Amino acid sequence: MSTENEPDRRIRADAQRNEDVVLAAAKELFATMGVDATVRDIAAKAGVGVGTLYRRFPKRSDLVAAVFRHEVDACAEEAATLAALHPAEEALALWLKRYTGFIATKKGLASALHSGDPAYAALPDYFRARFEPALESLLSAASATGKVRTDVEPYDLLRAIGNLSVTSDAEGTAHTHRMVDLLISGLRQPQAS
Amino acid sequence: MSTENEPDRRIRADAQRNEDVVLAAAKELFATMGVDATVRDIAAKAGVGVGTLYRRFPKRSDLVAAVFRHEVDACAEEAATLAALHPAEEALALWLKRYTGFIATKKGLASALHSGDPAYAALPDYFRARFEPALESLLSAASATGKVRTDVEPYDLLRAIGNLSVTSDAEGTAHTHRMVDLLISGLRQPQAS
DNA sequence: TCATATACGGAACACTGTTCCGTTTATCAA
DNA sequence: TTGATAAACGGAACAGTGTTCCGTATATGA
Numbered sequence: 250m251s252t253e254n255e256p257d258r259r260i261r262a263d264a265q266r267n268e269d270v271v272l273a274a275a276k277e278l279f280a281t282m283g284v285d286a287t288v289r290d291i292a293a294k295a296g297v298g299v300g301t302l303y304r305r306f307p308k309r310s311d312l313v314a315a316v317f318r319h320e321v322d323a324c325a326e327e328a329a330t331l332a333a334l335h336p337a338e339e340a341l342a343l344w345l346k347r348y349t350g351f352i353a354t355k356k357g358l359a360s361a362l363h364s365g366d367p368a369y370a371a372l373p374d375y376f377r378a379r380f381e382p383a384l385e386s387l388l389s390a391a392s393a394t395g396k397v398r399t400d401v402e403p404y405d406l407l408r409a410i411g412n413l414s415v416t417s418d419a420e421g422t423a424h425t426h427r428m429v430d431l432l433i434s435g436l437r438q439p440q441a442s
Numbered sequence: 443m444s445t446e447n448e449p450d451r452r453i454r455a456d457a458q459r460n461e462d463v464v465l466a467a468a469k470e471l472f473a474t475m476g477v478d479a480t481v482r483d484i485a486a487k488a489g490v491g492v493g494t495l496y497r498r499f500p501k502r503s504d505l506v507a508a509v510f511r512h513e514v515d516a517c518a519e520e521a522a523t524l525a526a527l528h529p530a531e532e533a534l535a536l537w538l539k540r541y542t543g544f545i546a547t548k549k550g551l552a553s554a555l556h557s558g559d560p561a562y563a564a565l566p567d568y569f570r571a572r573f574e575p576a577l578e579s580l581l582s583a584a585s586a587t588g589k590v591r592t593d594v595e596p597y598d599l600l601r602a603i604g605n606l607s608v609t610s611d612a613e614g615t616a617h618t619h620r621m622v623d624l625l626i627s628g629l630r631q632p633q634a635s
Numbered sequence: 636t637c638a639t640a641t642a643c644g645g646a647a648c649a650c651t652g653t654t655c656c657g658t659t660t661a662t663c664a665a
Numbered sequence: 666t667t668g669a670t671a672a673a674c675g676g677a678a679c680a681g682t683g684t685t686c687c688g689t690a691t692a693t694g695a
Contacts, residue, residue, distance in 0.1 A: 261662075261672060289650095497642065501684085
């Protein structure tokens with residue numbers, strides 16, 4: 250229901266190409282200039298007109314949401330990659346660090362998310378739907394090795410890291426990383442209370 | 443250093459009057475329409491031109507900050523009033539409820555506060571400077587009656603209520619009030635762990 | 636009463652997000 | 666290969682912000 254696959258009408262090649270290039274430009278500008286980057290700047294960086302951008306993303310917030318979903322996907326998919334390349338326990342730790350990095354880049358979005366804009370209403374669910382299974386599989390694989398505690402709910406862990414990342418000012422990310430390290434080493438003591 | 447008192451030049455009477463009326467209009471519009479209320483709307487409601495408004499508040503955010511400080515003052519001053527009218531233990535409980543109500547109206551501001559706008563940078567300190575002594579005196583008076591625990595830091599309590607108030611959606615304020623009630627009754631058990 | 640520093644009002648400016656529409660182009664059947 | 670045409674493109678124009686400017690009005694103190 251999301252992307253039309255029916256043979257009725259295929260999306261035109263140039264349209265698809267422009268959608269990709271706009272997403273890439275938006276992602277980069279959001280990262281460097283913050284979520285307040287201008288629609289005009291994004292269109293210019295993508296090398297398209299604003300009309301083209303608006304055809305695919307009728308509201309500015311649609312573009313923000315699309316970039317967000319893309320980045321959630323990228324981070325979630327890395328769980329499988331890490332699981333394939335590392336021992337379960339290590340993969341878990343590596344992904345949690347990766348996730349912490351992801352959260353750190355979402356400072357600007359946090360306020361937008363709670364802004365009541367209906368365009369963002371679905372994002373929290375998307376966030377959970379993608380991340381919870383990803384962490385779940387890492388966590389259960391790690392638990393199976395016996396070296397990691399088994400009594401931790403994936404969603405609690407996701408939230409805990411999110412809350413630890415709510416720091417007001419500079420030097421905060423260092424603090425966050427120390428606390429997350431603590432959390433990870435806590436995980437490594439199987440079943441201690 | 444904040445408001446000129448020196449006899450050099452007194453502020454003109456009409457200017458003072460307009461400042462008051464603008465603040466009142468802004469306070470009401472922020473309450474009813476949210477912090478996104480328009481500068482034009484505020485000026486219109488106050489019955490002044492935008493130029494007049496900008497003379498006193500050079501940035502929109504200055505106006506937001508001024509209203510915020512006014513409301514912090516009002517809430518903080520109520521601590522003394524309640525202390526004069528009620529037994530210490532009761533005054534504490536009443537003020538904490540009042541404070542919870544204050545926090546509830548600051549949803550829209552929360553995102554602005556963390557937005558990095560330098561106009562808001564001083565607000566957290568102002569918040570703490572006004573509220574911490576207010577709660578401190580209520581708390582120590584209540585502790586003196588022996589009916590309230592003595593091992594609670596005022597700032598921790600302020601923050602705890604603030605965090606409890608971070609609810610995502612509807613039905614949230616009911617939940618917040620239940621949790622704050624719990625907190626208050628917890629305070630009433632002297633020195634239990 | 637008058638000179639003047641101060642303050643006032645609101646048109647105009649700059650910069651947003653968004654819409655509109657004449658022009659261009661990818662697609663596909665003949 | 667070639668048209669016909671639906672789809673997509675670009676960017677000027679619109680609407681709604683915050684902010685500035687400046688000619689006019691007025692409170693103040695001598």
